[in-house]
Amino acid sequence: MLDLNFVSGIYVFLTYLAGAIFIIGVVLRIIIYAKTPMPVKIPLTPAPLTPMGAAGRVASEVLLFRSLYRANKPTWVAGYIFHISFLLLILLHFARHFVYHHPLPSWYQLFVSIGIVCGIFMFLSLFYLLFRRMIVDRVRIISILSDYLILIILMMIAVTGLSLNFFISAPALTKIDNKLDPFVTGIAVFHPINIPGNPYFIVHYSLILLLVAYIPFSKVMHFVGVFFSPTRYMTDNPQEERYYKPDAEDLSL
Amino acid sequence: MAKAKASYKVPVLTGEIKVPKVVPGASAYEKMYQGEKDDMAALGFPASLEEGWEIKAVGIFKQLLTHNKALRDYMDICVRCGACTDKCQFFLGTGDSNNMPVGRAELMRRVYRYYFTPAGSLFKGLADAEPFSMEMLKKWFTYYYQCSECRRCSYYCPYGIDTAVITMAAREIMNGIGLGQKYSTVIIHKVFNTGNNIGIPSAALRNTLDELEEEIKDATGKDIKIPMDAEGAEVLLIVPSADFFAMPHMESLIGYAKVFYKAGISFTVSSYASEAANFGMFIGSYRNTQEVNKRIWDEAKRLKVKRVIAGECGHAWRAMYSYSNTMNGPFDFLDSKYRQPTHICDFTLGLVKDGAIKMDPSANDDKIITYHDSCNVARGSRMGMMPEGQFIIPRELIKACANNFHELRNGTNKAETYCCGGGGGILTDEVMNVRIAGSMPKMQAIREAMDNKGVNFLALICAICKTQFTKMYPLYGLDAEMVGGIHQLVSSAIIL
Ligand code: SF4
Ligand code: SF4
Ligand code: SF4
Numbered sequence: 019m020l021d022l023n024f025v026s027g028i029y030v031f032l033t034y035l036a037g038a039i040f041i042i043g044v045v046l047r048i049i050i051y052a053k054t055p056m057p058v059k060i061p062l063t064p065a066p067l068t069p070m071g072a073a074g075r076v077a078s079e080v081l082l083f084r085s086l087y088r089a090n091k092p093t094w095v096a097g098y099i100f101h102i103s104f105l106l107l108i109l110l111h112f113a114r115h116f117v118y119h120h121p122l123p124s125w126y127q128l129f130v131s132i133g134i135v136c137g138i139f140m141f142l143s144l145f146y147l148l149f150r151r152m153i154v155d156r157v158r159i160i161s162i163l164s165d166y167l168i169l170i171i172l173m174m175i176a177v178t179g180l181s182l183n184f185f186i187s188a189p190a191l192t193k194i195d196n197k198l199d200p201f202v203t204g205i206a207v208f209h210p211i212n213i214p215g216n217p218y219f220i221v222h223y224s225l226i227l228l229l230v231a232y233i234p235f236s237k238v239m240h241f242v243g244v245f246f247s248p249t250r251y252m253t254d255n256p257q258e259e260r261y262y263k264p265d266a267e268d269l270s271l
Numbered sequence: 272m273a274k275a276k277a278s279y280k281v282p283v284l285t286g287e288i289k290v291p292k293v294v295p296g297a298s299a300y301e302k303m304y305q306g307e308k309d310d311m312a313a314l315g316f317p318a319s320l321e322e323g324w325e326i327k328a329v330g331i332f333k334q335l336l337t338h339n340k341a342l343r344d345y346m347d348i349c350v351r352c353g354a355c356t357d358k359c360q361f362f363l364g365t366g367d368s369n370n371m372p373v374g375r376a377e378l379m380r381r382v383y384r385y386y387f388t389p390a391g392s393l394f395k396g397l398a399d400a401e402p403f404s405m406e407m408l409k410k411w412f413t414y415y416y417q418c419s420e421c422r423r424c425s426y427y428c429p430y431g432i433d434t435a436v437i438t439m440a441a442r443e444i445m446n447g448i449g450l451g452q453k454y455s456t457v458i459i460h461k462v463f464n465t466g467n468n469i470g471i472p473s474a475a476l477r478n479t480l481d482e483l484e485e486e487i488k489d490a491t492g493k494d495i496k497i498p499m500d501a502e503g504a505e506v507l508l509i510v511p512s513a514d515f516f517a518m519p520h521m522e523s524l525i526g527y528a529k530v531f532y533k534a535g536i537s538f539t540v541s542s543y544a545s546e547a548a549n550f551g552m553f554i555g556s557y558r559n560t561q562e563v564n565k566r567i568w569d570e571a572k573r574l575k576v577k578r579v580i581a582g583e584c585g586h587a588w589r590a591m592y593s594y595s596n597t598m599n600g601p602f603d604f605l606d607s608k609y610r611q612p613t614h615i616c617d618f619t620l621g622l623v624k625d626g627a628i629k630m631d632p633s634a635n636d637d638k639i640i641t642y643h644d645s646c647n648v649a650r651g652s653r654m655g656m657m658p659e660g661q662f663i664i665p666r667e668l669i670k671a672c673a674n675n676f677h678e679l680r681n682g683t684n685k686a687e688t689y690c691c692g693g694g695g696g697i698l699t700d701e702v703m704n705v706r707i708a709g710s711m712p713k714m715q716a717i718r719e720a721m722d723n724k725g726v727n728f729l730a731l732i733c734a735i736c737k738t739q740f741t742k743m744y745p746l747y748g749l750d751a752e753m754v755g756g757i758h759q760l761v762s763s764a765i766i767l
Pocket of ligand 1: 349350351352353354355356372373427428429430431432587
């Protein structure tokens with residue numbers, strides 16, 4: 019039988035809920051995008067002539083934000099730093115699971131420092147993006163509440179994450195560290211145990227659950243959509259190879 | 272009815288393109304005339320707006336979402352990063368935030384979020400969602416007809432969001448509830464009736480061609496023919512109908528005729544398919560685009576030609592190059608040696624390279640030439656076998672028939688070209704101020720080339736661009752004679 023305290027019970031439930039919303043939301047979206055037909059060829063030319071070339075083009079967008087680079091350099095710098103630091107932080111959090119064993123490896127402190135640096139970069143780049151949204155009149159006028167909301171959630175995640183390293187004592191942090199691994203393992207093997215009870219951690223963790231559950235309903239879904247953008251993934255070969263989708267006929271181009 | 276010239280707002284040409292201050296609604300006053308009953312019906316749309324249009328509109332919207340991947344994707348994934356905001360010539364010219372590509376798209380997304388997303392129906396404020404009201408429909412009718420579907424925004428968007436797709440879908444939805452645009456619907460109706468946008472019957476067309484043949488004879492002393500409906504010709508030449516009647520378009524038609532004559536390749540134009548332009552594409556209607564395009568291939572079959580060649584026209588080339596094979600292919604009844612269709616510039620340059628025709632570039636020595644990449648050619652199609660052929664081939668052809676050529680400055684040409692301001696079905700006088708505003712960035716780039724390089728001729732390969740620039744030049748205080756097709760240069764340089 020599960021032996022959970024009240025708070026842990028709630029958080030275990032929320033964790034599974036957020037996870038389910040995220041996975042179902044993302045998978046559904048992939049299915050919808052994948053099976054919606056495109057009536058005609060609309061690659062933005064000049065476009066690659068081969069599927070390999072088109073894959074390279076999509077990769078250049080996903081990995082380097084090539085079009086954004088052409089459009090606006092400061093936004094590209096801030097956007098790129100944010101995405102890289104955020105990605106690294108996600109990877110570091112997963113890696114931590116395999117790194118945090120007793121005795122701690124000699125480079126553990128370095129490992130943590132990298133995370134802290136990423137956290138700072140993440141916060142600063144988000145701050146710039148928020149600042150730009152409020153200051154540049156062209157961007158302010160198109161911004162809607164949810165654009166601010168997502169920036170604020172992300173900034174709060176960064177701040178609370180950093181607070182775990184700066185605002186609580188070393189022994190308290192070690193206590194969280196020691197309890198976190200078993201908790202994560204418990205979630206993963208569907209045999210949950212109590213969550214680390216430190217309030218700083220709980221706030222950080224809650225915000226992450228909120229983010230994860232909110233993603234499928236938000237513009238963050240661009241991480242899926244970018245792979246399904248016909249102007250980018252399509253090859254420029256309408257003459258060489260006939261492109262025809264009977265179920266997409268008779269409507270808008 | 273055109274407004275008096277005095278009321279036009281013409282920017283001052285300094286050579287610089289400045290990002291304007293944002294003024295929401297700055298160009299709201301310029302609206303299209305609504306489509307008329309006959310024309311709407313002929314295109315398969317309801318004759319006029321009726322009670323209950325909202326429900327119908329949402330129904331069509333839903334259908335489009337399930338049948339158009341680009342629209343489906345682009346409704347969701349915009350992050351409102353603002354990268355596209357200063358890229359549209361209509362925003363740069365008007366300062367209206369609804370003419371920023373994302374501003375334009377958000378007009379549709381607000382409605383999308385209201386009806387099709389949980390966030391929009393539950394948290395309207397947070398998601399900025401709005402029901403499809405009359406007020407919103409008016410905004411659609413205004414701003415989805417202030418977009419030339421040039422795709423410049425897509426070039427800069429991190430996700431490739433193509434506002435032209437959204438504009439086309441909006442027009443399709445509006446047409447589907449009986450709110451059409453007069454200019455495009457009249458033209459498509461004319462194509463169905465007469466084969467061309469201008470509505471010229473075949474006898475009148477033949478007359479004009481006869482006159483043109485005489486003119487060529489007077490000028491060159493050669494019997495250069497422009498055959499019509501000639502069965503068994505090698506090539507079916509499909510040109511925009513403006514090439515038959517408008518200036519400077521006709522100069523290019525003369526150029527094509529000389530090329531065929533000198534190369535000894537038989538060709539014919541058609542009275543049934545006397546139009547390369549395809550306004551079905553402008554209104555985003557698959558069915559109408561297909562119908563207009565079909566005339567070309569039916570005629571190619573009937574006249575038993577070996578190949579189809581397209582004349583100078585921007586969106587027409589995109590429609591023929593990108594959609595033909597999908598909509599009316601495959602073309603196994605034509606000679607598989609050739610790309611079907613082939614662009615006239617590709618064809619002529621090939622003949623020059625083969626030595627089949629010779630040019631005397633000094634014939635154009637009075638001209639210092641620059642070239643405007645038509646957006647639909649630049650960002651919506653290709654010429655020849657290599658990527659970027661649509662940039663390389665016209666330039667090589669210009670250089671083959673003239674000695675003085677200068678590029679417009681970087682950022683205003685090739686894939687980054689600004690539209691002429693008249694594309695996408697907005698080449699009509701009731702929105703003249705929008706056309707003037709939209710032409711501003713390109714005109715500034717041209718002005719700069721005039722000042723710094725002495726440019727005195729703008730070479731084009733698009734009928735709409737030609738009409739638009741011949742209208743714009745005098746408004747900006749420039750001589751309209753400085754505009755013409757590439758085949759006008761060919762026409763002067765070719766050694767007969
Ligand atoms: S560049 Fe693309 S993602 Fe950014 S605001 Fe414009 S359309 Fe949206
Ligand atoms: S397609 Fe061209 S005209 Fe339309 S919004 Fe984009 S940049 Fe502007
Ligand atoms: S008229 Fe010319 S520049 Fe303008 S939309 Fe067409 S091809 Fe583009």
